[in-house]
Every structure is written in structure tokens, then in C-alpha cells.
Amino acid sequence: MLKLFQTLNKVAFIKATIAALAVVILVFIGSRNLQNFDAALITYLFGTVFAVFGIAYRYSVWLQRPPTRLYWRRSMQFLFSKDFLTYATRSIYLLFRNILFQRFIAYRSKTRWWGHFLLASGCLISFAITIPLTFGWIHFTLEPGTYDIYNANFFGFKVASFELGGPISILAFKALFFTSIPVIIGAIIMMKRRVKDGGLIATQSLDGDWLPLVLLIAISVTGLGIGYDYTFLEGRTHQFMAVTHAITVILFLIWMPFGKFFHIFQRLAQLGANLYKIEGSKRGMAVCPHTKAEFASQTHINDLKTVTKELGFDFTLADGTNHLDLSPEGKRSVLAKAHFEARKASGKFFG
């Protein structure tokens, strides 16, 4: 326990506490002082607040690492510059392309993209539905004086009304059943790859690669179980279905900051990396002294020299230049030349 306090990252702890408190405050505001809060969802709320704390803590620790900090600062600097409109537009485009549709995965493998897109879309839409419901931001009321018109309220304000039993009500009340299907299909596609691909078999781990997929299927199946119960079993197994679903979802929420699911939040850094590349090439490219060809932005090379020094590496050469001034091909060539010279100096090229 003492070790926990000794290794506690104070900055991250403060930021995580603020984030968790902000969620609690937003729950109070959005649910009109808990008036619209659904008490049945209290365990989900606790799980979500813990997840927010954990994610904010890990994100903050992660941002303190020299390379991450540099990318974060540079991304913000480039985004909020005179080219704000260009970069904001580019970021929105990339948000759709890379985060919501994960198109970059298609270049790794088409099947893999389908698998990931299905499970990610299912998860993201489910988050968009369950989080506002859990926080009490969305709730439904019967239109006064009627018995078949439902009102959807957001933060206590009426935003829509629809007929019970109509297409909108089916879509609204069964949305999570619809989203659970792509999650299950996507997770099965990803599992199939992990059974068949020799490379994945050699490098995968139980907790890092298999359990997240198992958990996503468990959440989806137990969620479908709730619907099955009230549609076909007249609610006789409701308690069992509700408890098993709650357990799987809360496990997912608690695990989110620690395991593979944290990449959902890390992935946003890809937008920053793209802006960095665009702005860097505008500022000028570095030319390799060996190949005489452009290979990266000069900004990137200069930043890397700073970051590597911060991390304890010093590639500065005797003449004041730097090994990092060379392109990858240039580095390989100077190494080969040095090896040749060493062999030559020994008087034997082979042996």
C-alpha cells in the first residue's frame, strides 16, 4: 500500500480526480439533481466513474513521456495556428476516416478491417446510447394525457416524441440489440484470425488479445439475454440476465484503463501524427548526407534529437553533426562502410 502512494503520479492523480468529479457533476446537472437518474443503473455509473478516473490517470501519465508530450504539444501548436481552419478540417476528415471507419486497417488486411469495423462500430454506438442513459441525461416519459406517445428528454428537455410500438420506438428501445450483433460478428472474425494466422499465434497473449474479444462477446450475449428474457420468457429470468450483463459490462469498464481497450483513446494521437507530418513537410525537408535525398521533415529530425537526449541517448558526432541526420538507408550504409574499414585495417576481409 505504501508503495502505491510512493509511485503515485500526483499530476495524473489530480487530473483524474477532476475528470471523475466532472462526470459526477455532469450526472447531477444532466439528470436534474438525480430526478431523472435511473437507480437500476447505479452499478454501471460507479463502473463508468472508475473507468473515467483510470483512463484520465493513465492518459496523463502517458502524456508525460517525452515523445508523447512532444507530439501532444506540437499537435496543439499546429492545430491552433494561423492554419487552424485547414488543420481542423483535416482533423475532422481523419476523425471519420481513421477513428470512426478505421480505414487504415484495410491496408493491413481487408478481413481484419471488416472484423474491427464491425466490433468497433457496435461498441461506439453502444457507448453513445448507454453513457447518456447511465448518466441520467436521457430519459423517457409518457406524454401527459396519452397512453402511447413517448417523449425522449435530454438533460430534462424534451427533444423528440414517438409512438409506442412504432418504428422509432423499436429502433430506440432495441438499439443495443442491433449493435450487439456486429460486435459478435466482428469479434468472431478477429478470433478466427487469431486461430489461423501463424504470426498472431506466435505473438498473441491471453490477457492482451483473447480476453478482450471474449469479454465483448460476453457483454453482447448477456445483453441479448435480457431481451430474450422479456420477449420470450416473460421476465422470469430477468434477475439472472441483468446481473450477468452488469458483471460483464462492469468488468469491461474497470479493465478499460489497463488493458487493450486503452488503445481506443491512444488512437486519437494518430490525428496529431498526421498534422505533424503535413506541417513538418511545409517547413522543409531534411536531406540525407549519404543518399542526398529528402527522407523526413527537418522539424521531425530536430525534435527527435531533443527527445532522444531527454531519454538518455546522445548520437552527436565529433564534428557536431548527428547520426540522426542520416536517413535509414544512410545509417545502414555508414555502418557497412565502417565494417569494411575495420576489416580492411585488420588486413583480412573475411575469416
Place this chain on the structure above:
Amino acid sequence: MTVTKYDQQMGFFIDMQRCIGCHACEMACAECETNGQESMIHIHYVERAVSTQTTVQVCMHCEDPACANVCPADAISKDEFGVVHTAETSRCIGCSNCVLACPFGVPQKQEKAELMMKCNMCYDRTSAGKKPMCATVCPSGALFFGTREEIELKRPDSVPVDTFIFGNQEVKTKVKIMMPKGSNYLKVH
């Protein structure tokens, strides 16, 4: 999960002076399943205009890998056998930090996939006690995977070296380079 049978007695020894530029390693590398059938080995002329010298470069699997240190996404890791793995696909953001910071010029960026990939010593094979693909096909002995005793017997006038000097920086690696007898390091700059 599969049981790892990585043989710690086996080592990777490279001698780029023996490289004849035949590209056999490149073809063999593409057979490695952990690369997704992409060839990760580097083979090219050193200075085409003035020399026919070619060089071959695999990942040297540094003791303190610069690539992993500069990765902003914590995507690169070193395992208990000292193998530095290619970027974890779920984390890699394709920033190219590792590509530009590696002192040996090893990682490659797959531009469209926004992913870094590199040699991971044919982990699908070495973790099962087999040799990496490139070392099994190299006809000139530029790439050798075996025990230290075996390589010492084959190259009596050479010694395996794991230390490289790049200016002020000393880098120690798991993969060793064959140097003239009596050498303790290779000074690149």
C-alpha cells in the same frame, strides 16, 4: 496459448562484408508469418556510383532499444528473450519516430497502413526453436543463426561483437556482428 520454446543458446551473427547482394534473404524474409508476408530485411548497394559493395541489415535487437524509447504510443516492447518486437498494431500511430531514431535504420513505415513494421527475428520460428528464414537461406554466411561455438569454429579469425559506437552513443545489441579478432566494438562514427 502456444508454449514458447525460444532457444537462448542460439544467437544471430551478421557479417555484412560477406553479403553478395543476392536478395535470397529478402525473398525468405517475406515467408515470415509475423511480418504478414512483408519482407523486412534491408539489402542494398552501399554506394552504387563508386562501389559494388552491398549490405544486409536485420534488426539488431538492442539492449536498450531507441525505437521503443521514442515511441509515443508504447507500441514497441522487448520480451524476456531480448527480442524487440514489431509495433503492436493496435497501438502504433504511424508517426515514424522509431524509423528515424533507430541507429541501424531498421524499422519501416507502411505508409497507407500507418503502421511501423520491422524484423522480429522470425518470432513465429525462433519461438518454436527454429532458425530465422533469412539465416537459413543466406549462401555466403553473411547471416548466421546458431551457437557461439559454431560461429567461432566457422570463423577462426573473427570475433562476435555486440557493441556499436555512434558518436557519443554506445549501443549494445542481442544480434552480433563478426569483427576482426581482437575487436571489442565497431566504431561507426
